[in-house]
Amino acid sequence: MDKPRSSQLRAIVVGAGPAGLMAAERLALADLEVDVYDAMPSAGRKFLLAGKGGMNLTHAEEFPLFQQRYFDRQQDLARALNAFTPQHIREWASSLGIETFVGSSGRVFPVDMKAAPLLRAWLHRLREAGVRFHMRHKWLSFKDKRLLFQAPNGEVEVSADIVIFAMGGASWARLGSDGKWCAPFQEQGIHLHNFVPSNCGFNLDWTTHFRQKFAGSPLMKVGIDLTDTKGEKRSRTGQFVISETGIEGSLVYAMSSYIRDLIQQDGSATVYLDLLPDKDEERVLRELAIPRGARSLSSHLRSKLGLHPVHNGLIQECLPKEIMHDTARLAAAIKRLPLKIVSTRPIDEAISSAGGVSFESLNEDFMLKNLPGVFCAGEMVDWEAPTGGYLLSACLATAYLAGEGAVKFLSQIRK
Template sequence: MSSHAPNIAIIGAGPAGLMAAEVLAEGGAAVTVYDAMPSVARKFLMAGRGGLNLTHSEELPAFLSRYRDASSWLEPAIRAFPPERLRAWCEALGEPTFVGSSGRVFPVAMKASPLLRAWLRRLATQGVRFELRHRWTGWDDGRLSFATPDGPRKVAADATVLALGGASWPRLGSDGGWVSILAAQGVTIAPLRPANCGFSVAWSDIFRDRFEGQPLKGIALSFGERIVRGEAVVTRDGIEGGAVYALSAEMREALARTGEAILHVALRPDLATADLISRMSAPRGKQSFSNLLRKALHLSPVAIGLLQETAKAQGLALASLPPDRIAALINGVSIRLTGTTGLARAISSAGGVARSEVDADFMLRRRPGVFVAGEMLDWEAPTGGYLLQASFATGAAAGQGVLTWLRGAGQAD
């Protein structure tokens, strides 16, 4: 860089913002990271409580397909900062990773805090500064405006990276407050919607009170033509869990179109219909119908409860049905979804700054020198490491984009 190091503002101290800060500091820029919260990367730390699924080990073509219609848009950034580079980056911070049985990649420590501490130490040695409790409120005469505990503050920057996240888990800092600021600048923003979210179901009082919080394991969920194996959890107001999240985009859009969606559940997906009929045709003896389901089909109490809930909704007396009808129900449970559980409880959000509003380096076309990274952009992905990978990759791409733009503006050698 030139003798006058460009002054770069990063707004948002999550993975995308911190990665942009690292790339820029390595490039010789003077970097300050601003965040509204009193500490950094709160959502990142929350994600780490469940093991911190950083990325996924599958081949890149399959990996990229997880981003659906945004895959071609994100591909250059992810190819420049792919999963293997993210793993090497973790290793360099003293936090080795491993591949789990599902192909997901985790740090050996299985939590975010050691990785974050090591990262912040590295950023400190690179000269990156942090200004916390600074809530971005827009621009004033070309300068960045912040609301702080000490009153309004204005900051001049040679370039800015916006990495304020989406609108899920707003109590951790990503509240979508930036939408109105950018919309006032004429930036097109796809509405923020819950992604990887749970759904509302009108359970009966008996089922809700007995089975709230219990997992459905070894099931297959289907919606439309997609089938997902995994687990789900009954909540007081509906259903959530990894398999549900994998289908959430399609179900959310169906709800938006028609007001309802039907989720299909196979409780014993590995058993053929003929096998189910054979087991249900065995003499019951003196055992109850529930015991027959438990012993012959190895159904858990919550699975039996869900089966009975479905039969009741259809006006059927489950125990009096012939074996073929029961077999059809066991792998054909229908759950009527009435809505999502909302942004505040979603793992991530869909929507954001439209791809037409940024160039190949993620710079806003309407505001040269302002770049956007992470979940602020209009993409979504399932859980499994894809969310963090794209946040890291777009943060790195935006940081590199700033350096490229500065060279074009004559502020770098």
């Protein structure tokens, strides 16, 4: 049974990912009649996938540092991130019976690391609050003042006093976020930035020999150093994996926006690997110069410097073979190995996407300037962030603020 409503005002949320659910929650709190529509048979599919490797909800670092993770969009997101902070996210999860803990890296996880119990509790609370879900309803377009959906039994038109769109970005289309909403948005004159992969892997031209020998090999502690499109030096240490087609993994994802932008600007990107970030070049040179006697070079590199076959393979893949016998050049290569990256992996494989509804199209409450009463939230808005809980944090925060904005908008038109 639907809860009796004190107000006849009706809100529609399109998209039942974390952003849509947070928007629905905020609207239901204001005692609006809320209907959530989603193209998929069930809610929160990408959210559930995000929980597979450990659901990283948010990050516990100092707030100014946290805000900097949103690159050029930190100012645009400031109101949202302040309205629903990482601490609010932890309290919100706790209100659903999900306690969280801060991992050693500052990342915040549910105690059981899972997404499913949280999603279950959240959907239950929303239904209890009277939110109605209409699954298998794909939004097609604006039709006059109504929204047109493709439903299981044909097209349906619905209208509402306010709408919040939260249809996600353009990766992992099979989980629902296929970016197909872009065309009808553009028809309304809404300015969008093209979707591009974020937190993605990259393609390199590996030789067959290298690929066959090393695909799947991890590099546990390496540095990546590059000069970004603005001429600024960027470096970071972490781990990544050699893939069949190139490189992937957390360090690569963390640097992916800079690498992607360099490729977009120059057609390819050269990054420099530091294979021994804990040793300076002088020390590497000193240890390389120790006579190796009858030992092979690779066992010498392993015993003296802790370098594995994949490190040696990379050096030989990227530089002329004779370098292995020139101690000074080898030491320099170990500390600064140039790696030419040729392209991004397809967007559908990326953990997230950048691009979507531009901030110029939105007012400070995430309402579309040329469609009063229509709001956008989550990954469909043009911001990006590294992994580490920043993606969900901004999805929840933008949805919370859009929800607040929608309630404010309705109270103004009601006057």
